[in-house]
Ligand SMILES: Cc1cc2nc3c(=O)[nH]c(=O)nc-3n(C[C@H](O)[C@H](O)[C@H](O)COP(=O)(O)OP(=O)(O)OC[C@H]3O[C@@H](n4cnc5c(N)ncnc54)[C@H](O)[C@@H]3O)c2cc1C
């Protein structure tokens with residue numbers, strides 16, 4: 001679906017101050033890792049990951065960090081907003097035991113992938129949901145993951161819940177048990193997870209986010225060096241062999257004007 005559809009916001013849940021989930025009763029037919037373009041009249045469009053989709057309802061989880069994402073925090077239940085998608089590549093379930101590593105809003109697609117794995121018959125004890133945040137109030141989807149019975153590994157920078165440290169500290173403890181590692185989060189966290197996967201010769205799939213304007217492969221805004229792959233078409237989900245070819249991964253990204261910004 002590449003045209004914008006106007007959808008009613010059925011429900012809004014505040015996950016923690018400044019971050020809300022927006023629910024839509026709509027069959028999107030999306031896969032974990034894909035995104036939608038959200039259109040707010042007068043403010044334009046921004047890409048947002050699909051945090052859940054059960055075939056009847058989907059939701060997105062948005063953190064207010066700048067003009068667009070803060071404006072959307074003011075949307076109310078019953079308002080309509082524009083949605084275009086699902087867009088981009090998605091995660092592929094592989095192996096018997098998997099680790100899903102999420103940071104920030106990246107927890108959404110990881111929790112969605114955990115649910116899909118269970119729906120497709122994977123045993124919950126073979127699924128590890130590894131989630132990290134600065135402090136316990138910023139952790140996402142712990143209860144949602146408890147409901148499906150997967151293993152939950154929590155890290156916080158300040159030690160207020162789970163292990164004090166980074167998601168990679170928790171991942172190191174289980175990495176030998178897992179066949180495939182999936183990750184969505186801040187890019188330096190993704191790079192650390194990728195390096196660990198490489199070191200232990202594990203397959204991995206990671207979502208590489210770049211500045212997205214059209215979302216349909218036309219404008220070139222989301223291309224990565226040196227391959228020129230468009231992260232709205234050939235990405236955002238890339239596997240370890242593809243990531244090896246993206247020299248800018250974990251080093252820099254381009255802004256709206258095309259200027260390079262180092263991480
Ligand atoms: C595939 C993908 C999935 C995303 N999923 C989510 C999500 O589930 N939840 C969520 O809260 N955010 C998500 N984002 C980020 C979101 O699109 C916005 O970047 C973010 O909301 C900030 O936008 P802003 O205009 O409010 O802030 P600004 O202050 O304008 O931007 C803050 C930073 O966000 C980045 N950014 C801004 N616009 C874009 C854009 N069009 N494309 C890529 N990066 C941009 C820039 O690096 C900028 O420095 C996703 C981005 C991508 C590419």
Ligand code: FES
Nearest residue numbers: 213215219220232
């Ligand atoms: S955002 Fe235009 S090509 Fe990807």
